[in-house]
Amino acid sequence: MDGDLSLAQVHDLIQPRGHSPVIQRRRAALIVSRARIVAGVFSILTPLWIAIDMYLFAWPEWGYLAALRIAASIAFGALALYYRGGEGMKQAWAALAWLLSVPTLFFIASHPMVNQFDPDSPAAAIAAGYAFLPFVMCAGLSVFPITALEGIVFATPLLLAHLTAGVYGSAIFPFNSYLGAMWLLLLLSSVATLAAMSQLHFLMALVNQSSHDKLTGAYARRIGEEMLNLQFGNARRNKRPLSLVFVDLDDFKKVNDRFGHEEGDRVLRDAAQSLLKGLRQGDLVIRWGGEEFLIVMPDTDTPGALTAIRRLRADGLGVRPDGKPQTASIGIAEAIAEAPESSTRLVEIADHRMYVAKQAGKDCICTGEEAAPVTREELEPA
Known part of the structure; x- marks a missing residue:
């Protein structure tokens, strides 16, 4: 495979409209399968944190968080077990949006709970996992073969969720350090999107190599x-x-x-x-x-x-x-x-x-x- 990028290939890595039907089908199938795998793992791990919530929070706060976790686990499980989505990019985008929207909504709903802790307390160190959820999800974009435009579209709600938490006020990120946290999140999103574009380029090279007749350049x-x-x-x-x-x-x-x-x-x-x-x-x-x-x-x-x-x-x-x-x-x-x-x-x-x-x-x-x-x-x- 040639490592050089043509202008057409760069264009295809930036936005998805020029992709061939074969690339679209292979990419869609890969995005859906990975979204379902990640959702399956999250459906198991998410409710396990309820024991930590019971330790950190008093009733009824931990009950509220437990309800959120159970709802999130059900949503992840439904994506993992029942979503098929066909082989079109619209179905792939829907699967990825489903996967990312669940933790984003959970973050927005749960973030006010973190503010009750003294930032210097041991409990606050554990509760910081809530505040870092957008960082984890932005890093997760690197798992999927997506274009630069798709990376921007899917990272934007995570950035807005983090910004919304800053408006609420955060014990983990005081407002005077929030700009630095936003810059870090933007940087992480950019790196994750570049990694996703690299995956896409590799996928496109493999598909093109296997789908074309070597002698004539026509499709096999x-x-x-x-x-x-x-x-x-x-x-x-x-x-x-x-x-x-x-x-x-x-x-x-x-x-x-x-x-x-x-x-x-x-x-x-x-x-x-x-x-x-x-x-x-x-x-x-x-x-x-x-x-x-x-x-x-x-x-x-x-x-x-x-x-x-x-x-x-x-x-x-x-x-x-x-x-x-x-x-x-x-x-x-x-x-x-x-x-x-x-x-x-x-x-x-x-x-x-x-x-x-x-x-x-x-x-x-x-x-x-x-x-x-x-x-x-x-x-x-x-």
Whole structure:
């Protein structure tokens, strides 16, 4: 993995809107699982402190704190045992917000109890654990792979809770030292967010390395199938068009047979790079197998896909070792207009049309079962 950061990667570490669907799903699953693990630990440890409260406080104060702890333990337990949340980032944000809101509310509700102690008493040293709760939670942000913007959003309520405690007055942090405590909390939040961003960068590097075909730079088939299923489901739910383009390089076996596999690899790389450069950022290029590629085009109907193919073919798919242009036979299918029952069936339709184009003489496109293939001449710009 390359240690250098591109501007695009820095942008993705600052805010989450540019993350690919694969990154979003992996990150969401990791955040939810870690939030549930932490919540499970807290659900066990939180009520154990009731014995300390009974020692520090008189009745009914310790009873009030015990009720708060039991409520917090139930909230943590519910998150740990029952929250699933799917694989979307909204569900991941909800899990993290749930995890952080419980101790934040507990801190605000319990903090006035600390003020009854003499700051120099032994009991005050034990009760200081209440005052330091926002520091612990801010440090806990480092456990999650989040962006800088998310770190700010989730740390802000903790900072406000600490500030609110300062308005109440604190025996642990007298007001004249409160600015120093706030500075320390801000510093801790910043360091925790940087650590979380480092986790995110490592996760993104691992996912990108495992999800892309090393030779061509296109998505590998395993990840590609997952992303196609996701896009197909989104198109069906939102009733938005989704075009699938099946590309098969013509006479590729002859390149390997006549010029060797190194030249064959070069032809594959050049063709894949031509596809990647000629498409929109939201389109997906998947190496389906050998010399076959799938192009997934969200929010694109068949005429729109044809327009994109016109542009791609005008730019070319690279040059064969004998100096001739590399051509391809292409089949196009559309998810909403043709209403296949699954993404697998959509691939089968596009694959069949690619074979129709191949049988029609290669270097052309088929867009329908009965439609005549669209030849290169018909796609040449006027």
